[in-house]
Every structure is written in C-alpha cells, then in structure tokens.
Amino acid sequence: MKQQHPEETIDQGRRAWFGLAAGVTAAVAAPGVVLHLADAAPAVGTEGVPVTAAARWGLLIDTNKCLEGCRDCVDACARENGLDRQTKPAAQSSAAWADQRAVWLRKAKLADNLTGRVTNLPLMCQHCEHPPCVDVCPTGASFKRADGIVVVDRHVCIGCRYCMMACPYQARSFIHEAVHDQLTGVPRGKGCVESCNLCVSRRDHGLASTACVDACTAAGHGAIVFGDMKDPASPISLALKAMSSRQLREDLALNTGVRYAGL
Amino acid sequence: MVSGLIPTRAGLILLGLCCALVAQCVLAGDGQCYVRPGSRAAALDDCVAPTAFMRRNHMELIKHQRDATVHQGIRGTRDSLAGCIDCHVSRAADGQPVAVNEKHQFCSACHAFAAVKVDCFDCHAAVPRGAPLSEAAGGMPENDLRRTNQ
Amino acid sequence: MKRIVYREWRIPPGRYWGILGILAVVIGLGGLSALYLEHQGHWVTGMNNFVVWGVPHVFAVFLIIAASGAVNVASIATVFGKGAYQPLGRLSGLLAVALLIGGLLVLVLDLGRPDRLLVALTHYNLRSIFAWNIYLYTGFIALVIAYLWSMADRMGAPFKKLIGLFAFGWRIALTTATGSIFGFLVARQAFDTAFLAPMFIIMSLAYGLAIFVLVLLFSFHEECRPVGDKLLMRLKRLLGLFVAAMLYFTLVYFLTKAYGAKTHGLVDWVLFDGGRYSALFWIGWVLIGALVPLGIIHHPVLGQDRNWIVAACILVVLGGLATLYVLVIGSQAYPLQMFPGHIILESGFFDGVKSETATYRPTIPEFLLGLGGVAVALIITAVGVRVLQFLPESLADAALPADAVYLPTASDRE
Structure with missing residues (x-):
C-alpha cells in the first residue's frame, strides 16, 4: 500500500503543464473549441494509493454537440461494463424485460414545451455531492468515494431498492436475473442495485477518461468532457468556466458532478 | 432397547469426533x-x-x-x-x-x-x-x- | 364491576387445527413464492427499474402500520384511562406484535439479497430513515412484549402505566418513521412531504382498529364468548372517527398537491387519468375504504347489526390495501419530473416518454408472498390466544371496568 510511484511527481508536473496549455488555449479559442481538448487530458491518479478528496470527477455534456440517433456512448458503456451481455430470461416478455434490464447510460430526446426546441443528451448517474441514494441506503452500501464518485458496494447491498426510490434521475438499475458471464473488471450479480460509476476502475488505474467520453471523442462529436472539477486548470473546469451549464433538478441543491450545457 | 441405544449414541459421538479431528488435520496440514x-x-x-x-x-x-x-x-x-x-x-x-x-x-x-x-x-x-x-x-x-x- | 378473567381460546381441536392448517397452507405458498423469487431473481415479478416496490410492499407497509394501530387499543386503556378498553389490552398487544412480524417477513423476503439480512443488522447508515426503522421495529416488538408482561403479570402491574406511555410514544415514532420512508423522498412528486407521516398515523389507527375488531369478533364468536353491545358501539364509533379523519387527511394531501403547479399533473393523473390507479383511488381508497364503512357505521339500523359492522371493518381493510397500492405503486408509476418545461420525446430507458407512466403488472407470487405475511400474523395470533390467556372470558357490558376519569360520552346516553 505504501508503494511510492516515482511517476507521481512527474504526473503533477505534466498536469500543471497541460493545465497551463489548456488555459492559454481556452483564453484564446472560442468556448466551443474547448471541448476538443478532452483527448489531451493527461492520466491522473496512481494505482495502489487510496483515492482522496483532492479530485472530484465530473462530466460536462454539451447538448449542442450531442447528435440525434447517435448512441456511441450508450454502446461503449454497455461494452465496457458487460451490460451488452445481459440476456432476457427465456420466459419473460420483451416488453417487461425492457423495463427490467440494467441501463447505466441512456440517451434522451426532449422538446421544450413552449418553443419545441429539441435537445438530445446522455443521462446517467449525476454523481451528486449530496446524493439522496447515499442518504437513504440503510446499510451504507451506496456511498460516495472521496473523489466524488457515487458507487454501490455490492458486498453490502441487500437489494432493498430504496436508493432507486430516492434517485431523482432514475439512474439506477436493479439486477433482476442471475448473471453468469460478468467481466472480471465489472462484477455484477442478481439482487443488487448498480449504476454508472464513472468507469471507476479506469480511475483507479490512472486512465484518462471514461468509455462514453472515449466513444464520443472517437466519433468526432466531442460532446462530453471528463475531468477533475477541483483542478482549476483541468479541461472540464475551464470549459465549465467558459460556457454556461446547468445541473438537472437544480432545485434539489444536490450539486451534481454531471453538468449540461445548452439545455 | 435402552441399553442398545447407548453404544449407538456413543459410537456416533466418537465417529463425529474422529471426523472433526480428521477435518482439523486436513485443514491445518497439507492433506x-x-x-x-x-x-x-x-x-x-x-x-x-x-x-x-x-x-x-x-x-x-x-x-x-x-x-x-x-x-x-x-x-x-x-x-x-x-x-x-x-x-x-x-x-x-x-x-x-x-x-x-x-x-x-x-x-x-x-x-x-x-x-x-x-x-x-x-x-x-x-x-x-x-x-x-x-x-x-x-x-x-x-x-x-x-x-x-x- | 367484576374481576376480568382471561382464558385460553378453547375452540374444538378440529376447528382450531383446521384454521391453523389453512393458515399454514397460505404461509407455505408465501414461503414457496419467496424461494422462487430468490432463486429466479425479481424478473418473475411485475416489479422493474421504475416501479421498484410492488405488491409485497403494499402488504408489508399495510401490516406494519396496522401493527402500530392495533396496539392503540391497549393505549386507550393505559394511557387515556378508558376502563372499558382494559380487557382488550392483551389481545391488542399480541396482534400488534403478530402483524409487525408478518409485515417485516414480507419486507425481508422481498429483498434482492435476503440472505444478507445479517448485513442489514450489522451495517447501519444512520442518515437513513430505513435504518432507523430497523431499530424502531425491533424496539417496538420488545416494548410490546414488555407491555404484555406488565398487563399480564402481577409483578409488572406497577410499570404498566409507564410502559404503556412509552409504547404509545414509540408507536407514534414508528409510524412517523414509516410515513417518512416515503415522505423523505425529495425526488418524487407524490412523496416529498412531511404530511405523509401524520397521514400514515391516522391510517394506522383505522387499519389497526378494523383488524382488531375483526379478530376480536371472530375469536369471541367461535367460542360463544359475549361481547357487549355498548363496547362494540364504542369501538365502531372510534373506527368511524379514524376513517373520517383519514378521509380528511386524504383531502388535504390532494389539496396540497393540487395547489402547487409542479404537482398539477400528478393530481390530474391520480384522480382522473390514471386508469386503474384512478379507479383504485375512487372505488378502493375513497368508496370502499371510507365512504361505505362510514355509511354503515352511522346508519341507524345497519350500524347496530354485527354483521354489518364486520362488513365495515373488512371494507376498511380492503380499502387500506387499495390506498397503499395507489400511494406506493401509483406514485412510482407516475414519471419523475426531470426536465420541467420539457416533454421527453424518446429515451433509451423509461423517462416518462410523452408523459407515459411506468407499467407494472403484478404477478401471482407477489400476492402469495403478501398473503403469506398476513397468514403469519394470523397464525401467531391464533396460537397465542390458544396457549396463553389473552382473551377475556367475557366482554359483556356489565363485566367491563369503568373509565378511570368519568367523561360523559355519546355512548353513555344510549
């Protein structure tokens, strides 16, 4: 546990350098360009070291860049977390199964009631600073890591689903069936609740971003930025500063870790 | 009847003890x-x-x-x-x-x-x-x- | 006033074992359903990611709040000094414990991981009202057992008043907490109100008393023990009061929701556009659960007839189940308001696309599990009154103790 990683200090240096570079770019370029910096984000975090509150991971979604009909982020999420391996129990109807299968990330298309303006956006766990799911969980299985990621400890989850009652974003899924072919990196099994965890093992292994962000960037949309919201020089912080964004259900004052621009 | 039962019970207990001992040995050693x-x-x-x-x-x-x-x-x-x-x-x-x-x-x-x-x-x-x-x-x-x- | 004599329930063994047999079969079916659910996973139920609590929870919440209502009969004697209720105290305590155990069993057996019950008992998140309920439920059972001891044992008599007072406070806390399980959910339009806590208390009083009267009349009738008219009229009128109060709380709840623009849609939906939920609201919650029983109770002729009083109690129970179905399940089926001012046109998950509500089709195992909980409560009661002295020999009016403080009531004028 006490392994020292020599890269750690170097990392910090790189981080600052990139931050400075990003800051200069952001100051010069139009806000819309900022989102393309996502792929330039350096690897942060080190293996084998406890996460700290020095970082708070978050996402910024620019709905103007989110295309109708594109589901690259949804598919990438399913592949990353083994959700594409879910199979409908033979005796279940397709309609009922559609409501019972687990979905961590989904696309929604909305229209403004007055103007009819259409918005497309991905929806997932909003990683609140004050998550209602964590408050209500009787066993403490639902918890927020020091770095702001809301996770379910499946070893302690008893499957009461109270967190699903409490979540304002319908972000959680209950596993209704026995699971047999999980991925090694994403354990999941019958009777527990799960949701987006910001690709938590990527965080711990020091990877740069999440599966959905990679997919969105690879497709050339660049609608999602991932990063450390506590680092003022991180691309996400700069983008958040540069463009106006909103939280979903701001009225609940949950201080979400996922922000939406252009909504 | 009663006298017949006692050896059976004693035997069962003995058998149980043996099993437990064997299990202990196996667990502890490299059986x-x-x-x-x-x-x-x-x-x-x-x-x-x-x-x-x-x-x-x-x-x-x-x-x-x-x-x-x-x-x-x-x-x-x-x-x-x-x-x-x-x-x-x-x-x-x-x-x-x-x-x-x-x-x-x-x-x-x-x-x-x-x-x-x-x-x-x-x-x-x-x-x-x-x-x-x-x-x-x-x-x-x-x-x-x-x-x-x- | 005569001394109250309590005696075991001595109905013929054939009849007794017959009742136990029927209950055991229902419990068996409930147990099999629980095993089936646990083995297969919850896909065999109608519950899904949007309606996460279904019929088992309707039964569980009903039994739990009825439990805290049932103990009130004892409180009326001990805390409020109504002597006529004193002989009813023991049955009231037994019924309360039995109903709570039945409800908790349903709740626990519906968990995704019932095998981890030990985890629930060893890991607490004290911010969770659910975790508080675990303390409140176990504390309630312990407290009511102490209460029963103080009522039944000469040694306990000096503590009866104190324990009774404490039990009364505890049951108020318990039902407040049960209502708060829903009331604290800020995300959902139908919940998110402290009003649910007192509303659950008033509901508990009505359901608990209705079940108490049914059990009392059945057990006494089976053994031809007398129940005085005067006592029955008092119980009946009390039930009428609770049901009327429940109706009032329902009215205020919907008025509150109808006042705020953000919940207009919810009220419209529950009252008019909700399909079976609207039907259950009007026919189950309002008509069967309140108006018809009130009509019977206050009817000059029907209100004097025992069969009609029994019918009124049954209707209150059925109406209660309908109420909780609308309140627990309907409130989840109604979509969350995630994007005010917007309509959702498409979604990869249920998000109330075009204001559609979530589907929930309960399956048979869910009902069997719920009924199993009811049967557990009844079997505990049946065995309890059979082997221990819970039932007074006579509840004839002449045999009843006077109220501690004499207050002229309507019943005295009859």
Whole structure:
C-alpha cells in the first residue's frame, strides 16, 4: 500500500503543464473549441494509493454537440461494463424485460414545451455531492468515494431498492436475473442495485477518461468532457468556466458532478 | 432397547469426533491438494503467502482487499480476487479456462469439502474475462472481447 | 364491576387445527413464492427499474402500520384511562406484535439479497430513515412484549402505566418513521412531504382498529364468548372517527398537491387519468375504504347489526390495501419530473416518454408472498390466544371496568 510511484511527481508536473496549455488555449479559442481538448487530458491518479478528496470527477455534456440517433456512448458503456451481455430470461416478455434490464447510460430526446426546441443528451448517474441514494441506503452500501464518485458496494447491498426510490434521475438499475458471464473488471450479480460509476476502475488505474467520453471523442462529436472539477486548470473546469451549464433538478441543491450545457 | 441405544449414541459421538479431528488435520496440514494441474498456480511453490497461511486466511486477505478496492480505489495489488482467479484457473482440452467454481475446480472442490458456501461468484467472473486495465490487475486476458475497442 | 378473567381460546381441536392448517397452507405458498423469487431473481415479478416496490410492499407497509394501530387499543386503556378498553389490552398487544412480524417477513423476503439480512443488522447508515426503522421495529416488538408482561403479570402491574406511555410514544415514532420512508423522498412528486407521516398515523389507527375488531369478533364468536353491545358501539364509533379523519387527511394531501403547479399533473393523473390507479383511488381508497364503512357505521339500523359492522371493518381493510397500492405503486408509476418545461420525446430507458407512466403488472407470487405475511400474523395470533390467556372470558357490558376519569360520552346516553 505504501508503494511510492516515482511517476507521481512527474504526473503533477505534466498536469500543471497541460493545465497551463489548456488555459492559454481556452483564453484564446472560442468556448466551443474547448471541448476538443478532452483527448489531451493527461492520466491522473496512481494505482495502489487510496483515492482522496483532492479530485472530484465530473462530466460536462454539451447538448449542442450531442447528435440525434447517435448512441456511441450508450454502446461503449454497455461494452465496457458487460451490460451488452445481459440476456432476457427465456420466459419473460420483451416488453417487461425492457423495463427490467440494467441501463447505466441512456440517451434522451426532449422538446421544450413552449418553443419545441429539441435537445438530445446522455443521462446517467449525476454523481451528486449530496446524493439522496447515499442518504437513504440503510446499510451504507451506496456511498460516495472521496473523489466524488457515487458507487454501490455490492458486498453490502441487500437489494432493498430504496436508493432507486430516492434517485431523482432514475439512474439506477436493479439486477433482476442471475448473471453468469460478468467481466472480471465489472462484477455484477442478481439482487443488487448498480449504476454508472464513472468507469471507476479506469480511475483507479490512472486512465484518462471514461468509455462514453472515449466513444464520443472517437466519433468526432466531442460532446462530453471528463475531468477533475477541483483542478482549476483541468479541461472540464475551464470549459465549465467558459460556457454556461446547468445541473438537472437544480432545485434539489444536490450539486451534481454531471453538468449540461445548452439545455 | 435402552441399553442398545447407548453404544449407538456413543459410537456416533466418537465417529463425529474422529471426523472433526480428521477435518482439523486436513485443514491445518497439507492433506489434499486442490490446485488444478495446468493452472499457473500449479507451477509455483507457494501462493502469495505460504500455502498453510493461505488455506486458513485467504478469505481475510480477499475481504480486506475488497474493502480497500471498493472504498479507497486500491486496485491491482497482491491480494486481488482477479489475481487469484487468473492464477488458479485451469484449462479444458481446448485451452478454454474452466470456471474456478465449477465442480472439482480449485475453489469449489475445497469449499465442498469444508462445507462453506462461496458467495464471490454470484457477482464476480469465475474465469478471466475482458481486458485488464493494467498489468497488475491480472495476467493476459483469455477471451478478450474488447481488445478491438482499445 | 367484576374481576376480568382471561382464558385460553378453547375452540374444538378440529376447528382450531383446521384454521391453523389453512393458515399454514397460505404461509407455505408465501414461503414457496419467496424461494422462487430468490432463486429466479425479481424478473418473475411485475416489479422493474421504475416501479421498484410492488405488491409485497403494499402488504408489508399495510401490516406494519396496522401493527402500530392495533396496539392503540391497549393505549386507550393505559394511557387515556378508558376502563372499558382494559380487557382488550392483551389481545391488542399480541396482534400488534403478530402483524409487525408478518409485515417485516414480507419486507425481508422481498429483498434482492435476503440472505444478507445479517448485513442489514450489522451495517447501519444512520442518515437513513430505513435504518432507523430497523431499530424502531425491533424496539417496538420488545416494548410490546414488555407491555404484555406488565398487563399480564402481577409483578409488572406497577410499570404498566409507564410502559404503556412509552409504547404509545414509540408507536407514534414508528409510524412517523414509516410515513417518512416515503415522505423523505425529495425526488418524487407524490412523496416529498412531511404530511405523509401524520397521514400514515391516522391510517394506522383505522387499519389497526378494523383488524382488531375483526379478530376480536371472530375469536369471541367461535367460542360463544359475549361481547357487549355498548363496547362494540364504542369501538365502531372510534373506527368511524379514524376513517373520517383519514378521509380528511386524504383531502388535504390532494389539496396540497393540487395547489402547487409542479404537482398539477400528478393530481390530474391520480384522480382522473390514471386508469386503474384512478379507479383504485375512487372505488378502493375513497368508496370502499371510507365512504361505505362510514355509511354503515352511522346508519341507524345497519350500524347496530354485527354483521354489518364486520362488513365495515373488512371494507376498511380492503380499502387500506387499495390506498397503499395507489400511494406506493401509483406514485412510482407516475414519471419523475426531470426536465420541467420539457416533454421527453424518446429515451433509451423509461423517462416518462410523452408523459407515459411506468407499467407494472403484478404477478401471482407477489400476492402469495403478501398473503403469506398476513397468514403469519394470523397464525401467531391464533396460537397465542390458544396457549396463553389473552382473551377475556367475557366482554359483556356489565363485566367491563369503568373509565378511570368519568367523561360523559355519546355512548353513555344510549
């Protein structure tokens, strides 16, 4: 546990350098360009070291860049977390199964009631600073890591689903069936609740971003930025500063870790 | 009738004691080896700690690691369950890994003997599956379905 | 006033074992359903990611709040000094414990991981009202057992008043907490109101008393023990009061929701556009659960007839189940208001696309599990009154103790 990683200090240096570079770019370029910096984000975090509150991971979604009909982020999420391996129990109807299968990330298309303006956006766990799911969980299985990621400890989850009652974003899924072919990196099994965890093992292994962000960037949309919201020089912080964004259900004052621009 | 019952009971108790003693000996010593031939573990002298220690304490190590991983994000360390499976999984004739919780495999064989239910594989993959995110998280993936995406 | 004599329930063994047999079969079916659910996973139920609590929870919440209502009969004697209720105290306590155990069993057996019950008992998140309920439920059972001891044992008599007072406070806390399980959910339009806590208390009083009267009349009738008219009229009128109060709380609840623009849609939906939920609201919650029983209770002729009083109690129970179905399940089926001012046109998950509500089709195992809980409560009661002295020999009016403080009531004028 006490392994020292020599890269750690170097990392910090790189981080600052990139931050400075990003800051200069952001100051010069139009806000819309900022989102393309996502792929330039350096690897942060080190293996084998406890996460700290020095970082708070978050996402910024620019709905103007989110295309109708594109589901690259949804598919990438399913592949990353083994959700594409879910199979409908033979005796279940397709309609009922559609409501019972687990979905961590989904696309929604909305229209403004007055103007009819259409918005497309991905929806997932909003990683609140004050998550209602964590408050209500009787066993403490639902918890927020020091770095702001809301996770379910499946070893302690008893499957009461109270967190699903409490979540304002319908972000959680209950596993209704026995699971047999999980991925090694994403354990999941019958009777527990799960949701987006910001690709938590990527965080711990020091990877740069999440599966959905990679997919969105690879497709050339660049609608999602991932990063450390506590680092003022991180691309996400700069983008958040540069463009106006909103939280979903701001009225609940949950201080979400996922922000939406252009909504 | 009554006098006939007593020796039966005494015999049963004696038998039970013997069983318990034998079980103790097997647990404490190195009675039977459950490591599957062909698994990487079979080629090693010891697990991450001496075998006798692992037999008694592997669950403590795994549990400790589990809490550190889930709550503190400490991954890819010595005691990870993924590492256990990676090393102890055996292969069928066609080279495919056989789930460690399948009958007569490493985990299930010993747990069946000790009559302790294993809960791990309700959620955890019992074969290495999917690409590991780092070297330390486990060796090479067997059936890497995601390699094309990375 | 005569001394109250309590005696075991001595109905013929054939009849007794017959009742136990029927209950055991229902419990068996409930147990099999629980095993089936646990083995298969919850896909065999109608519950899904949007309606996460279904019929088992309707039964569980009903039994739990009825439990805290049932103990009130004892409180009326001990705390409020109504002597006529004193002989009813023991049955009231037994019924309360039995109903709570039945409800908790349903709740626990519906968990995704019922095998981890030990985890629930060893890991607490004290911010969770659910975790508080675990303390409140176990504390309630312990407290009511102490209460029963103080009522039944001469040694306990000096503590009766104190324990009774404490039990009364505890049951108020318990039902407040049960209502708060829903009331604290800020995300959902139908919940998110402290009003649910007192509303659950008033509901508990009505359901608990209705079940109490049914059990009392059945057990006494089976053994031809007398129940005085005067006592029955008092119980009946009390039930009428609770049901009327419940109706009032329902009215205020919907008025509150109808006042705020953000919940207009919800009220419209529950009252008019909700299909079976609207039907259950009007026919189950309002008509069967309140108006018809009130009509019977206050009817000059029907209100004097025992069969009609029994009918009124049954209707209150059925109406209660309908109420909780609308309140627990309907409130989840109604979509969350995630994007005010927007309509959702498409979604990869249920998000109330075009204001559609979530589907929930309960399956048979869910009902069997719920009924199993009811049967557990009844079997505990049946065995309890059979082997221990819970039932007074006579509840004839002449045999009843006077109220501690004499207050002229309507019943005295009859």
